[in-house]
Amino acid sequence: MATYIAFLRAINLGATRKFPKDAIVAATEAAGFTDVATHINTGNVRFDTTMRSRARIEAALEKAYLEDRGFEVPTIVFTQKELAAIADEAESFGHGGRHYVSLLKEAPSAAAVAKVEAVGTADEVAKVGGRAVHLLLGDNYHEAKLTNATVEKHLGVATNRNLTVIRTLAEKWC
Known part of the structure; x- marks a missing residue:
């Protein structure tokens, strides 16, 4: 049995994409996952499974969520070790401004990484790791060009969390 953390993309936005925490737990358990827990209502889910394939886990969760909600819920899964490494890597940047992390469904190519990093400026920097x-x-984060939408344009399906959430989940679940 292994523990994984899933990040659900684009839920609880507007009136038609509601997916409350209790419903996420129930749908995850109905898909056969155990020891399910959530953290805040933005789609952060911890669970245990005997499955070892990230792709199979994501597919099983996405199927269960579609059946439960009636809309697609892209799901991005990490191991505890991977999530802890993302939180640890953040410390190396020594950044005092706003820090968000876009979590990718697939590992990007070097060419794609170069494209998203090229969008950066002195006030907006993208650092891609895995x-x-x-x-x-910086202070202009409300007007930033480096957003999750920019990341998705260059690197594919992603969901975004602020660093505080990433750190909290790593401390709580890893």
């Missing part, structure tokens, strides 16, 4: 893109933003 399936995590650290967005280091």
Whole structure:
């Protein structure tokens, strides 16, 4: 049995994409996963499974969520070790501004990484490590060009969390 953490993309936005924490737990358990827990209502889910394939886990969760909600819920899964490494890597940047992390469904190519990093400026920097893109933003974060939408344009399906959430989940679940 192994523990994984899933990040659900684009839930609880507007009136038609509601997916409350209790419903996430129930759908995850109905898909056969155990020891399910959530953290805040933005789609952060910890669970245990005997499955070892990330792709199979994501597919099983996405199927269960579609059946439960009636809309697709892209799901991005990490091992505890991977999540802890993302939180630890953030410390190396020594950034004092806004820090968000876009979590990628697939590992990007070097060419794609170069494209997203090229969008950066002195006030907005993207640091890509594996399936995590650290967005280091200054005071202009409300007007930032480096957003999860920019990340998705260049690197594919992603969901975004602030560094506080990433650190909290790593401390709580890893």
